[in-house]
Amino acid sequence: MNNLxxxxxxxxxxxxxxxxxCRRSGTREDxxxxxxxxxxxxxxxxxxxxxxxxxxxxxxxxxxxxxxxxVGSHIDTVSTAGKYDGVLGVIAGIEAAGKLxxxxxHPMQVxxxxxxxxxxxxxxxxxxxxxxxxxxxxxxxEQGPVLDLQRVDVGIVQxxxxxxxxxxSVYGQENHAGTTPMSMRDDALVKTAPIITYIHxxxxxxxxxxxxxxxxxxxxxxxxxxxxxxxxxVQVRDLDALxxxxxxxxxxxxxxxxxxxxxxxxxxxxxxxxxxYIRDAAKELGLTTMDMPSRASHDAQNFxxxxxxxxxxxxxxxxxxxxxxxxxxxxxxxxxxVLIETIKRIDEQT
Numbered sequence: 561m562n563n564l565x566x567x568x569x570x571x572x573x574x575x576x577x578x579x580x581x582c583r584r585s586g587t588r589e590d591x592x593x594x595x596x597x598x599x600x601x602x603x604x605x606x607x608x609x610x611x612x613x614x615x616x617x618x619x620x621x622x623x624x625x626x627x628x629x630x631v632g633s634h635i636d637t638v639s640t641a642g643k644y645d646g647v648l649g650v651i652a653g654i655e656a657a658g659k660l661x662x663x664x665x666h667p668m669q670v671x672x673x674x675x676x677x678x679x680x681x682x683x684x685x686x687x688x689x690x691x692x693x694x695x696x697x698x699x700x701x702e703q704g705p706v707l708d709l710q711r712v713d714v715g716i717v718q719x720x721x722x723x724x725x726x727x728x729s730v731y732g733q734e735n736h737a738g739t740t741p742m743s744m745r746d747d748a749l750v751k752t753a754p755i756i757t758y759i760h761x762x763x764x765x766x767x768x769x770x771x772x773x774x775x776x777x778x779x780x781x782x783x784x785x786x787x788x789x790x791x792x793x794v795q796v797r798d799l800d801a802l803x804x805x806x807x808x809x810x811x812x813x814x815x816x817x818x819x820x821x822x823x824x825x826x827x828x829x830x831x832x833x834x835x836x837y838i839r840d841a842a843k844e845l846g847l848t849t850m851d852m853p854s855r856a857s858h859d860a861q862n863f864x865x866x867x868x869x870x871x872x873x874x875x876x877x878x879x880x881x882x883x884x885x886x887x888x889x890x891x892x893x894x895x896x897x898v899l900i901e902t903i904k905r906i907d908e909q910t
Contacts, residue, residue: 563655564651564652564655564892564893564896565889565892565893567600567651567654567655568643568644568647568648568651568892569643570596571593571596571597571635571643571647571651572643572647574589574592574593574596575587575589575590575592575593575637579639579640579883580639580640580641580642580882580883581637581640581641581642581643581883582637582638582639582640582641583635583636583637583641584636584637584639584677584678585636585674585675585676585677585678586675590635590636593635594616594635594672597616597635597650597651597654597672598616598618600651600654601616601618601654601657601670602618603658604618604620604654604655604657604658604661605620605657605658605661606618606619606620606654606657606670607619607621611685611686612685613674613681613682613684613685613686614674614675614681614682615671615672615673615674615682615683615685615686616671616672617669617670617671617672618654618657618669618670618671619667619668619669620657620660620661620664620667620668620669620670621667622664622665622666622667622668622907623664623665624665624666625667626665626666626667626694627666627667627692627693627694628666628667628668628669628693628694629664629666629667629668629669629693629694629695629697629903629906629907630668630669630670630671630693630694630695630696630697631649631652631653631656631657631668631669631670631671631696631697631698631699631899631903632649632650632653632669632670632671632672632673632683632696632698632859633646633647633648633649633650633653633672633673633676633698633699633700633858633859634646634649634650634672634673634674634675634676634677634682634859635647635650635672636674636675636676636677636678637677638677638881640881640882640883641881641882641883641885642879642880642881642882642883642884642885642886643885644701644875644885644886644887644892645700645701645703645880645881645885646676646700648699648700648701648873648887648892648895649698649699649700650670650672652699652892652895652896652899653670653699653899654670655896656668656670656896656899656900656903657670659900660900660903660904663904664903664904664907665907665908666694666906666907668903669693671686673686673859676858676859680857680859680862682859683859683860683862683863684862686862687862687863687865690865690866693866694866694867694906695831695834695866695867695868695869695906696860696863696866696867696868696869697834697868697869697870697871697899697902697903697906698858698859698860698869698870698871699870699871699873699895699896699898699899700854700858700870700871700872700873701872701873701874701875701880701885701887702715702872702873702874702875702878703856703875703878703880703881704855704856704875704878704880705875705877705878706850706852706878707850707852707872707873707874707875708874708875708876708877708878709878710850711848712848712849712850712874713842713847713848713849713873713874713891713894714838714842714847714848714849714850714871714872714873714894714895714898715849715850715851715852715871715872715873715874716835716838716839716842716849716850716851716852716869716871716872717830717835717851717852717853717854717860717869717870717871717872718799718829718830718835718851718852718853719799719827719828719829719830719853719854720827720828720830720853720854720856720857720858720860720861720870721797721798721799721827721853721854721855722797722798722799722801722804722824722825722826722827722828723795723796723797723804723823723824723825724795724796724804724805724807724808724821724823724824725793725794725795725796725821725822725823725824726793726794726796726808726819726820726821726822727791727792727793727794727819727820727822728755728791728792728793728794728811728817728819728820729789729790729791729817730748730751730752730755730789730790730791730792730817731748731788731789732745732746732747732748732749732750732751732786732787732788732789732790733745733746733786733788734779734780734785734786734787734788735785735786735788736784736785736786737783737784737785737786738784740786745786746786747786747787748778748779748787748788748789748790749778749787749790751790752776752790752792755811755815755817756773756792758811758814758815759771759773759794759811760773762807762810762811763796763807766798766803766807768798768799768853769796769797769798769800769803769804769807770796770797770798770855771794771795771796771797771807772794772795773792773793773794774793774794774795775792775793776790776791776792777790777791777792778790779791793822794808794811794819796808797855798827798853799827799829799853800827801826801827825857825861828860828861828862828863828864828868829864830860830868830869830870831867831868831869833867834867834868834869834902834906835851835869837869837902837905837906838869838871838898838902840901840905841897841898841901841902841904841905842898844901845894845897845898845901847894847898852872854870854872856880858870867906869902871895871898871899871902872895873887873891873892873894873895874887874891875887876888
């Protein structure tokens with residue numbers, strides 16, 4: 561098992577179930593996968609250790625004891641995963657280290673971040689002390705349909721979107737569903753419907769912003785009762801923090817409501833110079849590119865203290881977090897080759 565695709569396939573057998581791959585962080589399956597990855601790191605000529613946050617760090621020495629170039633992703637999964645989410649970035653990093661062994665001025669580190677899918681505790685811990693590194697790169701499948709539908713080889717990530725999650729409550733009057741005439745009802749669910757439509761239509765007109773109404777609690781949620789209250793959540797994602805704030809404020813003002821803030825996270829911008837290195841690398845390899853945001857969260861979003869970049873390759877039909885997830889061998893190798901050439905360009909900047 562010496563190449564990228566063979567390693568992806570071998571790792572996919574660990575935790576494989578009829579419903580998909582399941583390697584939750586801290587499980588026996590996760591430990592077995594980590595042991596296999598460590599063996600590949602050692603075979604690639606890397607020194608390997610585990611830090612206090614349970615991250616696995618493989619280090620390839622450089623000619624000079626300078627700041628390291630760090631490449632990383634994760635191998636833990638959701639409970640019904642496919643082969644590529646996170647795994648591609650880790651294995652491609654190891655393959656890149658093997659191919660670049662003895663060629664780099666800077667040390668290179670490949671990091672398997674602990675528990676990305678649940679808490680991102682690994683990358684958060686790694687970044688907490690702001691280690692002195694030259695740059696961070698993460699190769700990942702897109703997990704969306706854009707590159708595949710537009711037949712583009714490589715996505716140059718502009719940044720990882722921030723999020724605003726809020727809860728709204730709409731009030732009406734519970735009443736008997738048979739005896740209350742339609743003209744005399746105060747139906748909270750009916751009042752909620754145009755709000756949801758407004759949120760959808762406003763997001764359609766907002767450029768790159770996305771907004772999703774994803775949870776509704778209808779009270780009392782009984783067959784013969786007119787709903788008296790509806791609580792629903794809205795998730796807004798965008799690269800522009802002010803645009804997210806304005807979106808939520810507009811919905812509040814439009815319908816005279818208040819909202820409860822459930823979660824906020826700020827956008828994480830990719831470094832413009834690293835983006836140019838990725839673009840130049842892809843162009844040299846004859847690959848098509850497009851600039852795009854990452855609408856999913858990634859370990860890279862914690863590396864805001866240093867130059868950070870992400871490379872996307874297509875997810876066929878945009879399927880992810882599913883055993884039907886698919887990225888072709890050619891797409892995987894395109895990502896690996898862009899990663900290698902980008903590392904070379906970062907290494908040569910000093």
